[in-house]
Amino acid sequence: QVQLVESGGGLVQAGGSLRLSCAASGRTSSSYSMGWFRQAPGKEREFAAGTRGGGGSVYFTSYADSVKGRFTISRDNAKNTVYLQMNRLTPEDTAVYYCAAGGRVVDTTRSNEYDYWGQGTQVTVSS
Numbered sequence: 125q126v127q128l129v130e131s132g133g134g135l136v137q138a139g140g141s142l143r144l145s146c147a148a149s150g151r152t153s154s155s156y157s158m159g160w161f162r163q164a165p166g167k168e169r170e171f172a173a174g175t176r177g178g179g180g181s182v183y184f185t186s187y188a189d190s191v192k193g194r195f196t197i198s199r200d201n202a203k204n205t206v207y208l209q210m211n212r213l214t215p216e217d218t219a220v221y222y223c224a225a226g227g228r229v230v231d232t233t234r235s236n237e238y239d240y241w242g243q244g245t246q247v248t249v250s251s
Contacts, residue, residue, distance in 0.1 A: 126150045126240040128223045133245030136213055140249070144208040146223030146242060154201040157229035159238060160208045162219035162247075169222070173197040173208060174232025186232050190216070213249045220244040 132144040144160070159174035174186045175197050185197055196209040206223065224238035231237060 126152055126156075126225050128225060128240055128242035130221065130223045130242045130245040133221060133247045135248045135250065138214055138249055138251050140213055141209070141211045142213065142247060144210065144221055144223075144245060144247075146206045146208075148204040148206070148225060152204050152225070153227065156225045156227050157232055157238070158197075158199060158206040159224045159226075159229075159232050159235075160195075160197060160206075161222045161224060161235055162217075163222070163244075164216075164219040167219075169235060171233040171235065172221070174229075175199055175206065176229060176232050188233075210247070213247075215249045215251045218247060218249050220246050 127149045129147045155177045157176040160172045161169050162172050163169040171188050175183050178184050194212045199206040222244045223242040225240045226238035229237045
């Protein structure tokens with residue numbers, strides 16, 4: 125089992141930045157794919173960013189078009205933590221952000237490929 129705990133959410137003005145963290149514990153592995161998803165009120169959960177191992181210390185990243193160029197996903201395997209740096213935030217980014225992990229993820233954009241999920245952290249962007 126893997127436990128995921130997100131932190132770093134909060135209230136920020138449009139144009140501001142936040143950095144989310146996701147701390148993993150339990151049977152974690154640096155080979156796990158990690159993803160960030162978000163769910164806005166009244167909407168379905170959607171992919172935001174993901175990172176997948178490519179062998180050794182190589183990791184591939186992917187982003188939703190809506191966040192590309194503004195969000196950056198990164199990981200610190202020594203700390204078992206994945207981050208989501210979010211810049212130039214807009215009210216449309218308001219959502220609960222969830223961290224996910226999986227050992228057999230092929231497509232990091234697909235939520236059903238992940239095995240473990242955190243409880244989520246709220247991000248609210250005011251206009």
